Amino acid sequence: MSSISTEAKVGLFVLAALIILAYMSFRVGEYGFGLKKGYLVNVVFDDATGLEKDASVQIAGVEVGRVEDISLKDGKALVTLRILPSVELEKDVEAKIKSYGILGDKYVDIVPGTKDGTYITAGGDITRTGQQADIDKLLSELGIIAGDVMKITSSLKNVLGSAEGEANLKAIVENTRSITENLNRVVTQNDEKLNLMITNLGEASAEMRNAFAALNNIVERIDSGEGTIGQLVENRDVFDNLNQTLASIRDITDKINKGEGTIGKLVNDEDTVDNLNASLKSLEKSMDGIERYVSKSEQFKTFLSYRGEYLFDGGDGKGYFDLTIRPKEDKFYVLGLVADPRGSRTVTDTTVGATPTTRTETWERDELLFTAQIGKRFKDIALRGGIFESTGGVGIDYFAFDDRLQVTFEAFDFDSDRNAHLKTYAEYRLLKHIYLSAGWDDFISNEGRESPFIGFSIKFEDEDLKYLLGSVPIPK
Amino acid sequence: MNKIAATIDNFGRAILDNIEEMGRILILFLSVLMWMVRPPLKLRLIFRQMEFVGVKSIFVVVLTGTFTGMVMALQGYYGFKMFNAESLVGSTVALGMTRELGPVLTALMVTARAGSAMAAELGTMRVTEQIDALYVMATNPVKHLIVPRVIAGVVMLPLLTVVADFMGILGGYFVGVPILGINSGAFVNNITKMVDLGDIYHGLTKAAFFGLILSVVGCHKGFNTTGGAEGVGRATTEAVVLASVSILISDYFLTAIMF
Numbered sequence: 001m002s003s004i005s006t007e008a009k010v011g012l013f014v015l016a017a018l019i020i021l022a023y024m025s026f027r028v029g030e031y032g033f034g035l036k037k038g039y040l041v042n043v044v045f046d047d048a049t050g051l052e053k054d055a056s057v058q059i060a061g062v063e064v065g066r067v068e069d070i071s072l073k074d075g076k077a078l079v080t081l082r083i084l085p086s087v088e089l090e091k092d093v094e095a096k097i098k099s100y101g102i103l104g105d106k107y108v109d110i111v112p113g114t115k116d117g118t119y120i121t122a123g124g125d126i127t128r129t130g131q132q133a134d135i136d137k138l139l140s141e142l143g144i145i146a147g148d149v150m151k152i153t154s155s156l157k158n159v160l161g162s163a164e165g166e167a168n169l170k171a172i173v174e175n176t177r178s179i180t181e182n183l184n185r186v187v188t189q190n191d192e193k194l195n196l197m198i199t200n201l202g203e204a205s206a207e208m209r210n211a212f213a214a215l216n217n218i219v220e221r222i223d224s225g226e227g228t229i230g231q232l233v234e235n236r237d238v239f240d241n242l243n244q245t246l247a248s249i250r251d252i253t254d255k256i257n258k259g260e261g262t263i264g265k266l267v268n269d270e271d272t273v274d275n276l277n278a279s280l281k282s283l284e285k286s287m288d289g290i291e292r293y294v295s296k297s298e299q300f301k302t303f304l305s306y307r308g309e310y311l312f313d314g315g316d317g318k319g320y321f322d323l324t325i326r327p328k329e330d331k332f333y334v335l336g337l338v339a340d341p342r343g344s345r346t347v348t349d350t351t352v353g354a355t356p357t358t359r360t361e362t363w364e365r366d367e368l369l370f371t372a373q374i375g376k377r378f379k380d381i382a383l384r385g386g387i388f389e390s391t392g393g394v395g396i397d398y399f400a401f402d403d404r405l406q407v408t409f410e411a412f413d414f415d416s417d418r419n420a421h422l423k424t425y426a427e428y429r430l431l432k433h434i435y436l437s438a439g440w441d442d443f444i445s446n447e448g449r450e451s452p453f454i455g456f457s458i459k460f461e462d463e464d465l466k467y468l469l470g471s472v473p474i475p476k
Numbered sequence: 477m478n479k480i481a482a483t484i485d486n487f488g489r490a491i492l493d494n495i496e497e498m499g500r501i502l503i504l505f506l507s508v509l510m511w512m513v514r515p516p517l518k519l520r521l522i523f524r525q526m527e528f529v530g531v532k533s534i535f536v537v538v539l540t541g542t543f544t545g546m547v548m549a550l551q552g553y554y555g556f557k558m559f560n561a562e563s564l565v566g567s568t569v570a571l572g573m574t575r576e577l578g579p580v581l582t583a584l585m586v587t588a589r590a591g592s593a594m595a596a597e598l599g600t601m602r603v604t605e606q607i608d609a610l611y612v613m614a615t616n617p618v619k620h621l622i623v624p625r626v627i628a629g630v631v632m633l634p635l636l637t638v639v640a641d642f643m644g645i646l647g648g649y650f651v652g653v654p655i656l657g658i659n660s661g662a663f664v665n666n667i668t669k670m671v672d673l674g675d676i677y678h679g680l681t682k683a684a685f686f687g688l689i690l691s692v693v694g695c696h697k698g699f700n701t702t703g704g705a706e707g708v709g710r711a712t713t714e715a716v717v718l719a720s721v722s723i724l725i726s727d728y729f730l731t732a733i734m735f
Contacts, residue, residue: 010526013534017635020642021676024574028671054672 038065038082039122043095043108045129048077050106051097057081057108067108081108081126088119094128301326307457311441313450318441320457322371330378336371338389388412391421404429408439419444425455433460501696504618508626508692511619521624529590529625529691530632536589537636538643540581545569545644548577549651553658562652563662567670569648570641574671574679575735578641580727583633583686587719591694594625595715598698599708607699622699626691633687634680641679678734685730686723693719 045051048070057065065083072078083089090113098109110126120126159165187194256263265272303324310317322336373386373395384395393412399405406427413421425439437455444450552565598621601607610617645667652658697715701707 006520006523006527009531010523013531014631014635017638021635021638021680024638024642024645024676025673027668028673028676 038084040068041081041083041089041120041122041124041126043079043081043126043129044073045077045079045095045097048079048097050099051077051079051108052106055105055107057083057110059087059110059112064110079108089126090114090116091118091120092128093120093126094130095126096130302462303459304462305457305459307435307437307455309437309441309453309455311451311453313452318453320371330376332375332377332382334371334373334375334384334386338369338371340369340389384410389421393421419446421445425453427455427457433458435459500700501692504622504696504699505688505692507618508623511616511623512627514619518620518624521620522627525624525628526632528593529586529628529687530636533586533589533632533636534639536585537582537640540585541573541578541640541643542647544577544581544640545573545647546651548572548644549648549656553652553656562656562658563666564670565652565656565658566645566648566663567666569652570645570667570671571675573641573644573648574675576679576727576731578637578644579633579679579683579686580723582637582640582683583690583723584720586629586633586636586687587690587694587716587723590629591690591719592712592716594691594694595698595701596708596712598622598695599701599711600698602699602701603704603708617699622695625695626688629687629691630684631687633683633690637680637683641676681734682727682730685726689722689726690719693722 051067051070053067053070055067056063057067064087065081067079068082069080070077071080081095089110092113094111094113096109096111097106099106111130160169259265259269303322303326305320305322305324307320307322308317309320319339320336321338322334324332324334326332369390370387371389373384373388375382375384375395375397377383380399382397382399384397385393387393388395388410389412391413393410393414395408395410395412398407400407408423408425408427410423411420412423421442422444423439423441424443425437425441427435427437429435435457437457438453439455440450440452442449442451548569549565552568553562556562556564556568598607601621607617607621610620649660649663652663653660694715697711697718698708701711703710
């Protein structure tokens, strides 16, 4: 340390401090030294409120200069800008006073112009200026607007705010909706009709004009005695002829009235009338009866049938006794009894305390099951529905070889606990009333009840039964 | 009655003493100005005082500036965080340092370090009759002893302030960017955007005034010391107190005039 002289120490210190000062000045001043070389440009603003000397001049947010001076000129603000020499301004640039945010400092923003090679020279003017929306102006205008809005809302509130107003509004809206809906429906539905109507009306009015003209013409012609009607109207002879004819007709009817001649007698004799009446009535009755019996005897048929089935797996027999009523060719009713060896099933659910439900199934033998079905036949196919063995079900029959072979499929006893009872079989007419059948009963059973079977049946048409039923009024 | 009269007497005398002292300081200042422009200037003496006032104060000024900047950044951060404007911490530190804290704190530190030393030195010379010896040697003690000190104070204070400003901003940057996580670009840009050259130069002007005040007050207190070793101690204390108070009071008026 002793080797460094006092002067050197002071000199070093002063130098260091000056370097730091220069550095800080350069950083802070930014263009502090270079800007003085920049050129001056004048711009006149209507209002330069808040703009200060040395405020920034920017293009697209990049500082290109500073505000050199602000003075008054003809009641407007003459702002002199010092622009960096490296920046050229086109002739039609636009200068605006803007601010950083709402509360920030003001600066001059320059919007670049068209690049046509002409630039503002030193001491020139920027002629286009714009004004940024002033925050004070904005706030005062906002205040006015808010006042207006408040007036509107308060009056609206008076009108609509009450319960009555609300209800009215609701009613109006609903009415409007229903009206427009109706209108829409009417218009869309009757679009074509309306069009047609309008065209028709147009045509009709044209036609009517023609018709009236023609009518006029006809009436004129009748008036002048032209044509048949004209002659009829005008000619005396025709009228006389007509009179004579009417007179002779009156003569004839007079004679009939008096009982003269055959017709007269017939007409005037009371007995004849009674006889005629009686015979007509009896004829009517007999015709009725004939008609009904003939039609019924033609269409109405009743069949009785018994079928026995032997179930191989169950080792049991099943008996069917059916009465089939067929009022029409394509319609039939089946009523019947079924003797099932397993009888009917009774399900009992018992719940003891908190233990789960116990389901008990009991099969009661020797109980008859019922069949009541309604069916309809379409050519070779007949569909049946109703009660099958005391449960609901459907069935389909297919007939072949002039009804000698019948293939049947039935599905019934639908229960959520077990599979439905499906049954299919074929029946063949061996002799006139004797049929043989074979099939598979309950073939998707999950209770082990599926079983193939063969069967034998007798089926015949019962005429007496038919007449017995025939006298009962059955709709045709 | 006598007591009241005595109290009023004392009060009046105190005022008169103060005014008299202000007058003496002014006279000393004027004579310093007069001797300053009168050649030959003793450059060697000036450099020695510059070394003492300036170079030897660097350490304490650097320390003061750095920690002041750091604590400003820390305090400012919590304030600006409420507005999500943390990046303004940099400009706050920079503005505060350059405009106010740099000059004032530097002046106070130099007053404590060098101003007190001046008073003690001159006071000792006064009580040991060395100053009288200078008169005997036909050497003006104001020119020989006081002018170099005042020049050193006026010149060195701004330079020390530059160091304090810079170190303060550096300290603020160190706390703000790596520790508090403020974006460094925003931090620096806000400094350059918000701080004007004027802020720095006005601060330096103030610092020069403070240098003048502390050196003149220090010299005056030492030059007019009476009462032996005890008087030297009293003079030193009074010099520091008066200089510090004067610096703070004048700071207000200087700021009001300049900004």
